[in-house]
Each structure stands twice: as structure tokens, then as C-alpha cells.
Amino acid sequence: MGAQTAFEQEVAQLIVDSLNLEDTAPEDIDPEAPLFREGLGLDSIDALELALAVGRAYGVQIRSDDEDNLRIFASLRALSEHIEANRTS
Amino acid sequence: MSEPATPAHPLYATHDTPLARINGRPVSRAAWLADVHELAARLPEGRAALNLCEDRYRFSVAFAAILLRGQMNLLPPARGRTVLAEIARGYSDPIAVVDSREGDFPLPTIAVTARGEAAVAAGDTPPPEIPLEQTAILGFSSGSTGTPTAHPRRWGDLVAATGQALQRLEMDRAPGHSLVATVPPQHMYGLESTVLLALLGPNTLIAERPFYPADVHAALAREPRPVLISTPFHLGTCLRCGQPAPASPARVLSATAPLEASTARELERHFDAPVTEIYGCTEAGAIATRRTVAEHHRTPYPGVQVNADDGTSGLALVQGPQHAEPVPLPDCIEVHPDGAFHMTGRLADMLNIAGKRASLVELNRHLQTIPGVEDGVFIPPAAGSDAAGIERLAALVVAPELDEATIQGRLAGRLDPAFLPRPLVRVEALPRSATGKLPRQALLDLLARHGECA
Missing domain, CATH: 3.40.50.12780 (ANL, N-terminal domain)
Structure with a gap:
């Protein structure tokens, strides 16, 4: 598993906090592993919660008709890159 | 015509x-x-x-x-x-x-x-x-x-x-x-x-x-x-x-x-x-x-x-x-x-998670019929889900030969994702009473002892 960048650490903390993943440590999230299904085993309810948290924290509104949507939630790394490229706060 | x-x-x-x-x-x-x-x-x-x-x-x-x-x-x-x-x-x-x-x-x-x-x-x-x-x-x-x-x-x-x-x-x-x-x-x-x-x-x-x-x-x-x-x-x-x-x-x-x-x-x-x-x-x-x-x-x-x-x-x-x-x-x-x-x-048996209904009896049956699961039970959240967020089910499972991911995978084939337990905790035995019942407080105590409960 690759190392998390500083910003990935921040987003990992947001994931753990917003989804109440008490049994996952933020630093244990593999930045390149899928967030949904396999990997952390998150589902569509989690996707909504995570989208809300990302919107509140960074002002990035996630849309499913975004062509990149699958890619955005593909991994911690992809999500962090999307936020950094689009953040307004 | x-x-x-x-x-x-x-x-x-x-x-x-x-x-x-x-x-x-x-x-x-x-x-x-x-x-x-x-x-x-x-x-x-x-x-x-x-x-x-x-x-x-x-x-x-x-x-x-x-x-x-x-x-x-x-x-x-x-x-x-x-x-x-x-x-x-x-x-x-x-x-x-x-x-x-x-x-x-x-x-x-x-x-x-x-x-x-x-x-x-x-x-x-x-x-x-x-x-x-x-x-x-x-x-x-x-x-x-x-x-x-x-x-x-x-x-x-x-x-x-x-x-x-x-x-x-x-x-x-x-x-x-x-x-x-x-x-x-x-x-x-x-x-x-x-x-x-x-x-x-x-x-x-x-x-x-x-x-x-x-x-x-x-x-x-x-x-x-x-x-x-x-x-x-x-x-x-x-x-x-x-x-x-x-x-x-x-x-x-x-x-x-x-x-x-x-x-x-x-x-x-x-x-x-x-x-x-x-x-x-x-x-x-x-x-x-x-x-x-x-x-x-x-x-x-x-x-x-x-x-x-x-x-x-x-x-x-x-x-x-x-x-x-x-x-x-x-x-x-x-x-x-x-x-x-x-x-x-x-009705007591019916759960509603994120707007999806299921019978607790049925969820437990799905869990208990997974090959390798000896006993298991879902624990409903204390309060109903509402607009402020979603309460998830927890589950306690007795399955000495299976790991959590395997059990979750088997459940995922049978249940709507809303009902997948979080956390799912493996235990040695369920706190069944003499009549086989599972008092809610005993389940919550067991869950808490495993340090997984918020």
C-alpha cells in the first residue's frame, strides 16, 4: 500500500468521521484501493453521506452525471485529487 | 373488435x-x-x-x-x-x-x-x-x-x-x-x-x-x-x-x-x-x-x-x-x-433503514443460514432513521471458521446494502437466555465489550 499524502490524510479523516467507521483508522485506508464494494465496502448510502461531507468541508458538489463520477469515488487518491482541483473553500 | x-x-x-x-x-x-x-x-x-x-x-x-x-x-x-x-x-x-x-x-x-x-x-x-x-x-x-x-x-x-x-x-x-x-x-x-x-x-x-x-x-x-x-x-x-x-x-x-x-x-x-x-x-x-x-x-x-x-x-x-x-x-x-x-x-419485527423495510426475523434467517455461521443476530439501532442521518444495524456472529469480510460478502448477495451490518462482530457465543431469547441489553453489552459500539 502506498503512503498517504498530507491532503489524503485529511480526506481519509473526513471519510472515517462522516461515515462513523469506528473500526477503521484513517491511516489504514489504502490511497489506491477502491472505496466502494470491495475495499472499505461502502455502499450508496455512504456515497451520499460522503458527498454531503465533501460539499460542506470543501464546497465541492458531487454530481452523478459528472462523467468522472465513477473515477472520483474510485479511491482515496482519486477523491482527494478531485477535491483539490475543484475546491472553493 | x-x-x-x-x-x-x-x-x-x-x-x-x-x-x-x-x-x-x-x-x-x-x-x-x-x-x-x-x-x-x-x-x-x-x-x-x-x-x-x-x-x-x-x-x-x-x-x-x-x-x-x-x-x-x-x-x-x-x-x-x-x-x-x-x-x-x-x-x-x-x-x-x-x-x-x-x-x-x-x-x-x-x-x-x-x-x-x-x-x-x-x-x-x-x-x-x-x-x-x-x-x-x-x-x-x-x-x-x-x-x-x-x-x-x-x-x-x-x-x-x-x-x-x-x-x-x-x-x-x-x-x-x-x-x-x-x-x-x-x-x-x-x-x-x-x-x-x-x-x-x-x-x-x-x-x-x-x-x-x-x-x-x-x-x-x-x-x-x-x-x-x-x-x-x-x-x-x-x-x-x-x-x-x-x-x-x-x-x-x-x-x-x-x-x-x-x-x-x-x-x-x-x-x-x-x-x-x-x-x-x-x-x-x-x-x-x-x-x-x-x-x-x-x-x-x-x-x-x-x-x-x-x-x-x-x-x-x-x-x-x-x-x-x-x-x-x-x-x-x-x-x-x-x-x-x-x-x-x-410492528415490532419490521425495521426501516433508509426507507427500506425488512423483517428482523428474515434478516436473522439470512445470517444464520450462511454456511459456516453457527449462530448470529442483527441488532437494530436504538432510534429510527431520520433526516439527520442513518442508523445502521449491527450484528453479532458466531462463526469460528469465517472472517468478517467473508460473512459480509455472503450477506451482500442476499440483502439490500442498507441492511448490511456495521459493525459485524465475531463472538464466541451469543448471550442466549434459558429460553433461547436474546435480551437486547445483553446484546448491546456484548457489542460494547468488543469496543465497536459508538
Whole structure:
């Protein structure tokens, strides 16, 4: 598993906090592993919660008709890159 | 027509309004019918077909093609392989109609590819007629016995119930409304409030299913005269996203779980539109509404009666023209002298997570029948889910040979994701009492000892 960048650490903390993943440590999230299904085993309810948290924290509104949507939630790394490229706060 | 007259009703109401809109492109009722005929010709002989299309336009095409062939739409509540296989087994090898064959289906599939682009001559060919007595759909609910219970509804039942809804919701007049929905069409509420309101009224279904709050808001801004059809959970995310609604729908419909009056007030402010709760269940379909900010009680649809329990089952019964016989309602209900009613609670065994219902008995059966699981139990959250967020189930499992991921994987094939436990904790034994019961406090203590409980 690759190392998390500083910003990935921040987003990992947001994931753990917003989804109440008490049994996952933020630093244990593999930045390149899928967030949904396999990997952390998150589902569509989690996707909504995570989208809300990302919107509140960074002002990035996630849309499913975004062509990149699958890619955005593909991994911690992809999500962090999307936020950094689009953040307004 | 010279055949002996079987009582029938047209497949759709003839209106100039589009039947559907796909990415903003209107599809006329004639173009839709061409797609229906094309698919109907490809369906094999049979009694029934699973309609698994996620795109609402393709679902509607499949729904109608299956009806035209005299078959039943099987509408599974979840898409796990085990659930689909269990349902398919009962209906002599049905096929599944799907949007795309890319997927993991335990039965043969036929894909709907049509997008309402067939060239059709403008004409006034009357819509095909479907016999009122034909079983149109089988919905499935979680029974306390464990296996999903099938609930047949005839075409005539759907026609009657949809007529009541069109009238009550004032959606029966041209030019109609755009039906923007976050609920899947396989769900009884999703079917009744989108596909049927478009087929049998002047309304237009929107093929896409908005998911994130930003999608919902964008659809409301894009579609003419929208009605938003959603759930307390999904509507709550629109409130919590912190963004104002860019356009007002004509109305907002909510169902699948009770809406708090305070949430309804916030929603009416957020959307600047009336919020109407629809009450119904898989067994009976939608039967009543209330404007949550103004009414405590729910008013049955015109022609529908709710009666207090008959003294034997303890359940209230509903009867309308769409019910062959009185249908017991899966909630604790108090009926007022004027025919309105209010809910006093859920039946003890029924859970509602993110608007999805399941029987605790059935969830436990699924868990306990996984090979390698010796014992196991789901623990419901203390408070019901509401707009502030989702409470998850927890589970304690005795399975010395399996790890958590394996058990979760097996459950994922059988259950809707909303019911997957978090956390799932492996223990050496469950704290069963002498009578085999599992006191809730003992379960919570055991969960807490494993340090997994918030």
C-alpha cells in the first residue's frame, strides 16, 4: 500500500468521521484501493453521506452525471485529487 | 373488435404530452409504443419476467412489453444473486429484462437498448388494451416467515389506484408534470408514482434517477413543472447539503418512512412547495396521503376505506376497488370516525433503514443460514432513521471458521446494502437466555465489550 499524502490524510479523516467507521483508522485506508464494494465496502448510502461531507468541508458538489463520477469515488487518491482541483473553500 | 369483450383498459392514456424525457429529449407516446412492440417481439414465451432495468425509460418499456405478452413483471426488492435466484425459481425459469448485460445475473437476460428514437408516423392508432384481470406485477415483501412473499397486483388494480392518485395529487390535467424521482421503479412506490402516473395520466417520466442532492437540484431546474418523488432519507440530504434549491417543484412526494413534521416544514421552506406524504405498502400499494405540515392524520384515497382491526389479527385492514379482498396493513394504526387514520407505531419485527423495510426475523434467517455461521443476530439501532442521518444495524456472529469480510460478502448477495451490518462482530457465543431469547441489553453489552459500539 502506498503512503498517504498530507491532503489524503485529511480526506481519509473526513471519510472515517462522516461515515462513523469506528473500526477503521484513517491511516489504514489504502490511497489506491477502491472505496466502494470491495475495499472499505461502502455502499450508496455512504456515497451520499460522503458527498454531503465533501460539499460542506470543501464546497465541492458531487454530481452523478459528472462523467468522472465513477473515477472520483474510485479511491482515496482519486477523491482527494478531485477535491483539490475543484475546491472553493 | 369482434372477439368476446374481456374487460380491459388501454396501456396508456392518449395525451399530447411526452411519455418520457431522456436527457431532456422528449419521447412521444407513439415513439415509446414502437420501442415496446420491438421488445415484446423479442421476449420468449413464459409466465413472467424479472424487470431489472434501472433506467426509468427502459423500465417502462420493459414493463409494458411484458404486459403486452400477457406476462407478469417480477419486481425484486433487491438485486443480490441469491434474492434473484430465489425469486426466479418460483416462476419456471423466467428471463430478466435488463439495461445492460454487464452484470452478475443468475438467469438469462434480454437487454433493452431502445431510447425512444424509432421513426413513427404521426397517427391515431389506439393504444393496446390490457385485460383488467391480468396479473401485471408481483411485488415482494419480507414476510415474518423468512422467504420474500409475493404480492400480485392486476392491471385493473393498478389502473384503479393510479386513477385515485392522479385525482388526489391533482396530476390528472394537461400539460401534466415532469416526474423526477430518486426511488427505483421496482419499488411499489416508485412504480406507482412515476411509471404509472406517466402511463395513465398526462405526466412525463424522467429517465434519469438523480442521486446526489446536486443531481436533484439540477433536475428540478431543468425539467418543466417538476414533481419530486423521493424519501425522507433522500429529501433530508437535500436539506443538509447546504445549497439552496434552484427551482421549485409543483410538489414534493415522500414515502417509505414517516416524515417528521419539523422536517416537512424545513422541506417546504427549502423547496418552496407543498410536501405530501404517501402512505402505502407492498401488500396494498399506495392508499392514503397527508400534507405533513398541516395534518396529523392520513386521508385514504377516494373510494378506499381503512378499518380498525377485525379483532383477530390486530391489524388494520384496507379495502378499495384495487383490492380483491381486505389487505392487512403492516403498521399499528388508529382509525378515526371520519375514515382518516394515524400511525401509532411500527410492528415490532419490521425495521426501516433508509426507507427500506425488512423483517428482523428474515434478516436473522439470512445470517444464520450462511454456511459456516453457527449462530448470529442483527441488532437494530436504538432510534429510527431520520433526516439527520442513518442508523445502521449491527450484528453479532458466531462463526469460528469465517472472517468478517467473508460473512459480509455472503450477506451482500442476499440483502439490500442498507441492511448490511456495521459493525459485524465475531463472538464466541451469543448471550442466549434459558429460553433461547436474546435480551437486547445483553446484546448491546456484548457489542460494547468488543469496543465497536459508538
